[in-house]
Amino acid sequence: MSDTLISVSHLTHEFAAHRTMFGASHATIRAVNDVSFDIARGETLALVGESGCGKTTTGRAILRLIEPTSGHVTFDGIDVLALQREPLRKLRRRMQVVFQDPHTSLDPRMRVGRTVREGIEAHELAEGAEADARVARALEEVGLRASDAAKLPHEFSGGQRQRIAIARALAVEPEFVVLDEAVSALDVTVQAQVLALLMQLQRDRGLTYLFIAHNLAVVERIATRVAVMYLGRIVEIAAAATLYASPQHGYTRALLSAVPVPDPRVKKKRIVWDGT
Amino acid sequence: MKFAAAVLVLFVVVAVAAPAIAPHDPRATPQSETQKNLPPSGAHPFGTDQYSRDVLSRVIYGARVSLGVAVVAVMLALTLGAAVGAVAGYVGGWTDTICMRFVDAVLSVPRVLLLLVLVASTGPLTVGGIIVLLGCTGWPGTSRLVRGEVRLLKERDYVLASRATGTPEWRVFVSHVLPGLVPQLLVTGTLALATVIPLEAGLSFLGLGVQPPTASWGNIISDAAERPGDTWWVVLFPGLAIVCTVLAVNTIGERLRERMDPRERPRT
Secondary structure (H helix, E strand, O other), X not given: OOOEEEEEEEEEEEEXXXXXXXXXXXXXXXXXXXXXXXXXXXXXXXXXXXXXXOHHHHHHHHOOOOOOOXXXXXXXXXXXXXXXXXXXXXXXXXXXXXXXXXXXXXXXXXXXXXXXXXXXXXXXXXXXXHHHHHHHHHXXXXXXXXXXXXXXXXXXXXXXXXXXXXXXXXXXXXXXXXXXXOOOOOOHHHHHHHHHHHHHHHHHHOOEEEEEEOOHHHHOOOOOEEEEEEOOEEEEEEEHHHHHHOOOOXXXXXXXXXXXXOOOOOOOOOOOOOOO | OHXXXXXXXXXXXXXXXXXXXXXXXXXXXXXXXXXOOOOOOOOOOOOEOOOOOEHHHHHHHHHHHHHHHHHHHHHHHHHHHHHHHHHHHHHOHHHHHHHHHHHHHHHOOOHHHHHHHHHHXXXXXXXXXXXXXXXXXXXXXXXXXXXXXXXXXXXXXXXXXXXXXXXXXXXXXXXXXXXXXXXXXXXXXXXXXXXXXXXXXXXHHOOOOOOOOOOOHHHHHOOOOOOOOOOHHHHHHHHHHHXXXXXXXXXXXHHHHHHHOHHHOOOO
16 A cells, blocks of 8 residues: 555564663563554654653654564555664664654754754765755755854744754655654744644655644644543554544543643643553 | 963963073083082072073973973873763763763773883873873863763753754754863863973972973972982972972962852852
8 A cells, every 4th residue: 555654563662670790680661562553655653652651662663763562564665663873874874753852952062053064965966066055955944044154053033943854854855753742842933943843844845743642732723633542552543533533542532631721711621541 | 360360371471482481491401410409599599400401490390391292191181081081961861871981980090000101011201191191191080070961051051942943963962062061171171281281290209200301390309319318409499390280270270260159159
């Protein structure tokens, strides 16, 4: 089926909780437990769950920024987990990531232009003046100025930094982007702006997103489908409209009840999920 | 800090400009008996030694040798230490274990003892040989520090982000990890200088370091007469040079360390 871009099946990742003197682990924590889902080309799958539920680990395992314990990930028919070093590096041009905290995801010593340029050079997409032009275009596309390339990250606000991180990811013209809590560290108005930018870029370029978030409200506008994750497992996966209208799983209902309503007169009943 | 820097600059200038400012040839040994063991005077402000040589000129030329040996040896030690530490910390796994156990083994032998054993087995060394010896015994401590720093740096989000864009691993290391090591190497290097200067002086004093007639601060002292108390000036002036340099270098190193370490930054 050519419509599916990413296919994840039975993905499991265990962390060693404790190691013996000889490096063998006797206790493990299963951060990601038998997770399966597909993402169709051009859609946004939102992966939602509380902190520590394994959603970031899932995103990183798909990109092989960590090596999952078991499972399969295919990207456009390519077995991602079986790739050797160099083919994997080449594939990275097609799948990119934007991290949560733009204060730690940009090298404080590196000028913005060089940061954005890194991927362009790594994949030999352009060099010299043409690479400069690409960097300028990438910055302008995310709403920054071409002249910002000469600045250091600390000269920017949080929202602008996140735009730089988006420019870095998009400079190599990927098809798929993991947005790992990409707007969670931003305040609400900036969040809306960055979200709008991400949706604009998706329309323009036909991007496919895996949007990781801990808040169902944030993903409501952008998600095509939503997967709810709890303690390493996906407890519910449904089209966004269906999920918001009639959540099936108790944990999803609890998450929905935690969404704040911006009206002080509305008294909401908060559902507390007890794990049953 | 400013005073320490001034002292250090003074010594460096003296070392570089030695031929221009030394009043006498540091190796000249006038045959006349009357020039031997003279106390400080107008003609010889630091006096003369038992071979009738001008101590001031020897201290000035000694600065060249002592500082030169120390600086080059420290740079060698830093390079080796940074290389081993960076590889161990970045690659991890068995490479790390093997490197670090080797470092532990080297560090378990006191450095002075190691140096004495090595010199005793090789015999008198050239200046180049001493540099290599001091450099090759000085890297394990540095490699430990660098390893720790690399292990911290490689977990940073921006390193992960750079890898995620598809940047080759060596380039991730060179552009994002290595620049982060510079402050630490600067501090470590400065503090290492303060241990290498007395080490070289000690070896030279024992006759195992820089060989006469080349002057180094350490071997000038050993050229005092049979009873150093009688010719105190031959011991005092090179000794003061060593103490002042080490104090200055140490002060600068400590200040740099405080400035680099946010936990020790004075609250304003």
